[in-house]
Amino acid sequence: MLIRVPRGWELKAGEATPEGVFAGRRKLVAGLVAGALLPRAAWAQDAPPAAARSTRYTLDRPLTEETLAARHNVFDEFTGQRDQVWKLAAGMKTDPWRVHVGGAVEKALSFDLDDLVRLMGLEERLYRHRCVEAWSMAVPWTGFPLARFVELCRPLSKARHLRMLSVSDPSLPGWYATKRVFPYYEALTLAEAKNELAFLATGIYGRPLPPQHGAPLRLAVPWKYGLKSLKSIVAFQFTEERPGTFWNDLSPRNYTWESNVLPHVPHPWPQTHETPLGSTERRETLPYNGYAEFVAHLYA
Ligand SMILES: Nc1nc2c(c(=O)[nH]1)N[C@H]1C(S)=C(S)[C@@H](COP(=O)(O)O)O[C@H]1N2
Ligand SMILES: [Mo]
Numbered sequence: 001m002l003i004r005v006p007r008g009w010e011l012k013a014g015e016a017t018p019e020g021v022f023a024g025r026r027k028l029v030a031g032l033v034a035g036a037l038l039p040r041a042a043w044a045q046d047a048p049p050a051a052a053r054s055t056r057y058t059l060d061r062p063l064t065e066e067t068l069a070a071r072h073n074v075f076d077e078f079t080g081q082r083d084q085v086w087k088l089a090a091g092m093k094t095d096p097w098r099v100h101v102g103g104a105v106e107k108a109l110s111f112d113l114d115d116l117v118r119l120m121g122l123e124e125r126l127y128r129h130r131c132v133e134a135w136s137m138a139v140p141w142t143g144f145p146l147a148r149f150v151e152l153c154r155p156l157s158k159a160r161h162l163r164m165l166s167v168s169d170p171s172l173p174g175w176y177a178t179k180r181v182f183p184y185y186e187a188l189t190l191a192e193a194k195n196e197l198a199f200l201a202t203g204i205y206g207r208p209l210p211p212q213h214g215a216p217l218r219l220a221v222p223w224k225y226g227l228k229s230l231k232s233i234v235a236f237q238f239t240e241e242r243p244g245t246f247w248n249d250l251s252p253r254n255y256t257w258e259s260n261v262l263p264h265v266p267h268p269w270p271q272t273h274e275t276p277l278g279s280t281e282r283r284e285t286l287p288y289n290g291y292a293e294f295v296a297h298l299y300a
Helices: 027-037 040-045 066-071 085-089 113-120 146-153 190-194 246-250 292-299
Strands: 051-053 098-103 109-112 122-130 135-145 161-166 185-189 199-204 218-220 233-239 273-276
Touching: 066 135, 098 113, 109 113, 113 146, 113 199, 122 199, 122 218, 135 146, 146 190, 146 199, 146 233, 161 190, 185 190, 190 292
Parallel strands: 051 122, 098 233, 135 273
Antiparallel strands: 098 109, 122 135, 135 199, 161 185, 161 233, 199 218
16 A cells, blocks of 8 residues: 655744654544445444544644654664665665464454454644653654553553563664664563553654654653663563563663663763754753653663
8 A cells, every 4th residue: 555645844944743643653544444244333433533632732842843853763673864864764664564463362353453442542642752862853753652552452460561562673774783682672561561651653844754763663662761762663471570672682881671761870971961863952861851750760
């Protein structure tokens, strides 16, 4: 299927999504097909989910300009050059996309992402994002709470962690370019995964995620360094034992398992300040990236 989605930089940048903008994929066509085959009630149910903006999550700064966010990316499976990811990732095939669930669950499951989005519904949230490289951005994600997805997965009572896997495709140009062994993997405790802030994003700036941002499904855990928010997720595995995570396994000295944004905890390079993309500002980084009220209790 080929529906051309305009790239962010082809459109006027700056403004975030007006409320209610439709942000699904293939919904129009899926709806047409369903409408042809199903009775009217089913057709109505298949209407694209609207993504209203949540007012609960507020920013202390302007949104990053869309084009800037879309041209400075970390997605090492493509390249380590931040400003080249968008070009190399442009042709990534993300539709159809299946998401697999296994491990300590009542029953292993797999979903077509479009079906999953219909089940979950969509909302928009304005979140900050802080990379351990000390740049930051503030963006509107479209998606659904990870907690809602966890509930759908029916983890067993013994489950304590959620492990997640990124796309596995050795043909991606950066796959064998370094010593790193892909696929990229991450994990949260189940309590973190159920925290209201943990979010699975399918869109940004009111449109489906472009590949460089981790299409078609990526995590957003804004109280943690950006490296926890893995991209292009294909699998979720519930575990009892704490699973490894990509950067903590590679370099435990530089990256803790939790990787919470804690600016005053000594770190091999300073984390007390950040520079928002598109500015030259040296801005103070806040504990838990400004989300302490939501998450500090998890670590008390
Ligand atoms: N699969 C995968 N996910 C990833 C990464 C990566 O290299 N591969 N980089 C992480 C890092 S370090 C950051 S800061 C964010 C960047 O997200 P963005 O490019 O959408 O801003 O993605 C995270 N998710
Ligand atoms: Mo990062």
